[in-house]
Amino acid sequence: xxxxxxxxxxxxxxxxxxAGVMHFSNYYRWMEEVEHAFFRSVGLSVVQQEGDVxxxxxxxxxxxxxxxxxHFENEIELxxxxxxxxxxxxxxxxxxxxxxxxxARGRTKAVCCVMKDGTFRSTEIPAFILxxxxxxx
Amino acid sequence: xxxxxxxxxxxxxxxxxxAGVMHFSNYYRWMEEVEHAFFRSVGLSVVQQEGDVxxxxxxxxxxxxxxxxxHFENEIELxxxxxxxxxxxxxxxxxxxxxxxxxARGRTKAVCCVMKDGTFRSTEIPAFILxxxxxxx
Amino acid sequence: xxxxxxxxxxxxxxxxxxAGVMHFSNYYRWMEEVEHAFFRSVGLSVVQQEGDVxxxxxxxxxxxxxxxxxHFENEIELxxxxxxxxxxxxxxxxxxxxxxxxxARGRTKAVCCVMKDGTFRSTEIPAFILxxxxxxx
Amino acid sequence: xxxxxxxxxxxxxxxxxxAGVMHFSNYYRWMEEVEHAFFRSVGLSVVQQEGDVxxxxxxxxxxxxxxxxxHFENEIELxxxxxxxxxxxxxxxxxxxxxxxxxARGRTKAVCCVMKDGTFRSTEIPAFILxxxxxxx
Numbered sequence: 052x053x054x055x056x057x058x059x060x061x062x063x064x065x066x067x068x069x070a071g072v073m074h075f076s077n078y079y080r081w082m083e084e085v086e087h088a089f090f091r092s093v094g095l096s097v098v099q100q101e102g103d104v105x106x107x108x109x110x111x112x113x114x115x116x117x118x119x120x121x122h123f124e125n126e127i128e129l130x131x132x133x134x135x136x137x138x139x140x141x142x143x144x145x146x147x148x149x150x151x152x153x154x155a156r157g158r159t160k161a162v163c164c165v166m167k168d169g170t171f172r173s174t175e176i177p178a179f180i181l182x183x184x185x186x187x188x
Numbered sequence: 189x190x191x192x193x194x195x196x197x198x199x200x201x202x203x204x205x206x207a208g209v210m211h212f213s214n215y216y217r218w219m220e221e222v223e224h225a226f227f228r229s230v231g232l233s234v235v236q237q238e239g240d241v242x243x244x245x246x247x248x249x250x251x252x253x254x255x256x257x258x259h260f261e262n263e264i265e266l267x268x269x270x271x272x273x274x275x276x277x278x279x280x281x282x283x284x285x286x287x288x289x290x291x292a293r294g295r296t297k298a299v300c301c302v303m304k305d306g307t308f309r310s311t312e313i314p315a316f317i318l319x320x321x322x323x324x325x
Numbered sequence: 326x327x328x329x330x331x332x333x334x335x336x337x338x339x340x341x342x343x344a345g346v347m348h349f350s351n352y353y354r355w356m357e358e359v360e361h362a363f364f365r366s367v368g369l370s371v372v373q374q375e376g377d378v379x380x381x382x383x384x385x386x387x388x389x390x391x392x393x394x395x396h397f398e399n400e401i402e403l404x405x406x407x408x409x410x411x412x413x414x415x416x417x418x419x420x421x422x423x424x425x426x427x428x429a430r431g432r433t434k435a436v437c438c439v440m441k442d443g444t445f446r447s448t449e450i451p452a453f454i455l456x457x458x459x460x461x462x
Numbered sequence: 463x464x465x466x467x468x469x470x471x472x473x474x475x476x477x478x479x480x481a482g483v484m485h486f487s488n489y490y491r492w493m494e495e496v497e498h499a500f501f502r503s504v505g506l507s508v509v510q511q512e513g514d515v516x517x518x519x520x521x522x523x524x525x526x527x528x529x530x531x532x533h534f535e536n537e538i539e540l541x542x543x544x545x546x547x548x549x550x551x552x553x554x555x556x557x558x559x560x561x562x563x564x565x566a567r568g569r570t571k572a573v574c575c576v577m578k579d580g581t582f583r584s585t586e587i588p589a590f591i592l593x594x595x596x597x598x599x
Binding site: 063064065080083084087091096097098123124 | 337338339354357358361365370371372397398
């Protein structure tokens with residue numbers, strides 16, 4: 052059983068481009084925002100200090116498929132779903148929709164790492180984090 | 189035969205994040221920058237006015253795989269390669285490297301559209317554009 | 326009497342830089358976000374269609390003073406206050422604070438314009454907009 | 463005698479907004495880019511490691527006045543000029559122009575700091591840096 056989480060986010064002016072729609076790169080920032088909001092909702096941070104160790108989740112691969120444009124001030128629903136967990140990595144998808152209509156769908160694979168000064172070493176997902184990723188709320 | 193293009197780009201301060209490396213979403217902005225620089229290098233713009241019509245290239249799907257972090261002021265080489273052309277769409281890849289070492293590899297599929305006030309209608313790639321996309325320089 | 330408005334906003338990961346704090350340029354994006362949220366709160370948009378005419382508010386001058394850094398996931402309170410209104414322009418300030426402590430203070434002077442295809446012509450603030458800017462809520 | 467530096471920069475697609483022009487917040491990123499390019503041009507970095515110490519330049523106050531919009535793919539000239547130096551701080555201005563016509567003018571006051579884990583302690587500008595800031599090239 053994997054965790055899910057929902058968030059609503061409004062397109063800001065600075066996120067639009069001259070085509071009058073949200074710039075495609077901003078979907079990736081939103082994917083990260085809903086991921087981090089999920090972590091907070093279970094009492095964690097995506098940058099989790101635990102004693103001397105700081106856990107973080109660098110991305111291995113990201114992708115996004117675009118179905119319809121999002122315009123300035125549109126309210127977009129983000130549905131975050133963890134779709135796969137391995138010993139050291141998490142894959143999640145985010146479904147973006149507007150009033151029930153599909154806008155985009157993104158996917159991120161991130162690896163659990165110990166972070167230090169801009170370097171990263173992959174590590175097994177600690178039990179206290181894994182527990183939160185596998186609980187359907 | 190498909191077009192290729194190369195560009196060097198330096199990581200700016202604002203593009204880094206608290207992990208000390210370039211934020212993963214910025215690779216997508218760089219993919220677009222090298223694409224647009226390619227268009228300029230063949231005498232076109234990615235937003236091409238032709239009489240009354242404005243051609244543009246909304247993204248259908250984008251993805252990026254990350255191999256190594258890029259740090260502040262690193263010089264990154266971007267190698268843009270068109271890998272597929274259909275009647276209405278173009279797919280390209282961008283290989284990111286640093287001193288010969290792989291940093292990331294991205295892919296974009298974009299559809300040729302007539303753009304008007306934030307709406308887009310897909311269209312056959314016009315011959316004067318297609319010609320530039322298929323010329324190895 | 327001038328309008329005021331408050332908003333709380335959390336620092337996202339992408340908004341931080343390698344110094345571990347929110348990048349100074351993002352305060353300007355936040356100033357705009359609280360301004361636009363104010364417009365929505367009074368039933369308007371900062372890009373207001375009225376018949377054939379689209380009103381918008383290009384910036385004439387912006388500034389920001391920084392007192393203390395904002396870190397990832399900090400909740401920052403934004404206090405938006407219109408401080409001056411002339412026939413064609415609005416000046417507002419935004420006080421940024423964290424748990425009551427001052428973080429930054431920004432100011433924007435924006436001119437009411439009729440917007441068309443990336444060109445702007447300044448115009449008197451229409452009464453239906455002015456009314457909202459001068460009502461203390 | 464204060465240092466000066468020039469740079470040309472092209473407006474990218476992601477930097478534009480729905481008004482069809484460069485978003486006003488991006489001028490601040492450009493001000494930083496030309497500042498950092500100046501530091502590199504004199505053999506330094508804005509994040510300068512010197513033994514155990516890392517010097518950096520957090521902003522105290524920034525401002526920008528806007529005269530004319532910058533459009534997608536416009537080439538903008540940036541003229542960086544240090545206008546004031548005190549024991550611990552540097553003030554510089556950046557004149558933005560397009561084919562000789564004024565686009566914007568920004569100003570930044572930054573304080574020389576020793577940086578550690580997202581905290582900053584102001585310090586006298588070290589002689590090896592001050593020397594570069596006061597040499598007209």
